[in-house]
Amino acid sequence: MIQIENVLVSDDVVEAKFVCDLHKCKGGCCEDGDAGAPLEKEEKRLLDEIFEAVKPYLTPEGLAAIERQGKYLYDHEFGWVTPTVNGGVCAYGYRDEKGIIKCGIEQAYYDGKVKWKKPISCHLFPIRIVEAKHATYVNYEPREDMCNPACALGKKLKMPVYQFLKEPIIRKFGEEFYEALEQVAIEYFEAKQK
Known part of the structure; x- marks a missing residue:
């Protein structure tokens, strides 16, 4: 230690x-797990602020999950987390043409629409x-x-x-x-x- x-x-x-090998794992960390991505307290506020700018990057299924569950929800084991689509992929994720799960928040960041890259728990994985x-x-x-x-x-x-x-x-x-x-x-x- x-x-x-x-x-x-x-x-x-x-x-x-x-070193992440996205061509092999296909971004599986965005859908494999017991809950969505853990969020820090400040990140909930950030999600509220940027949601409208991120919305065009999300799938219809992701948007429906967010509409049902909220932009984030409380999990008794993990604390505040992003919602998922039927317990699978993160509601903020989408699959690219190669089948790799990408983050809608991160894509909005790369396109200059938002200044926050993605939840730190995702970035650190x-x-x-x-x-x-x-x-x-x-x-x-x-x-x-x-x-x-x-x-x-x-x-x-x-x-x-x-x-x-x-x-x-x-x-x-x-x-x-x-x-x-x-x-x-x-x-x-x-x-x-x-």
């Missing part, structure tokens, strides 16, 4: 290799954040079968999880945190080679 202030980072975040009373836990939790291609690609490219997820780690914890994590990783690998 790596400690940076009150954040405890699993060693796997530094040791494990991972396969890292999961657990907020406890005295610490924040940063765990590496890839999906067993679905993420096998990403683990294989990460090994092939020699890309540690923390490097692959640099942008969302900085987005969540800041530049200084990332630099501290990177320094720990460098020292860890140097010590391992001795």
Whole structure:
């Protein structure tokens, strides 16, 4: 476990290799799970603000799910989450011409319609954040079968999880945190080679 202030980072975040391989997993993390994407408190407000700009990127099924369930809902196990279409794909997701699930919020971001990229829980995947009373836990939790291609690609490219997820780690914890994590990783690998 790596400690940076009150954040405890699993060693796997530094040791494990991972690079999403969307052509193989087809964005399965957007539909595989027990609930929609976990949302931080502030993200509910952001969804309310940007919804009209994101609406054109959503499927009729996604819009119907949002109409029935709301832009977000409370799950007793996961807290605030995005709604899903019949317990499957996230209501904000859509399939592209290759069958890959993409995020309507993220596409609106890339098209310059909104300034928020997507929920941080999605951006950080396969890292999961657990907020406890005295610490924040940063765990590496890839999906067993679905993420096998990403683990294989990460090994092939020699890309540690923390490097692959640099942008969302900085987005969540800041530049200084990332630099501290990177320094720990460098020292860890140097010590391992001795």
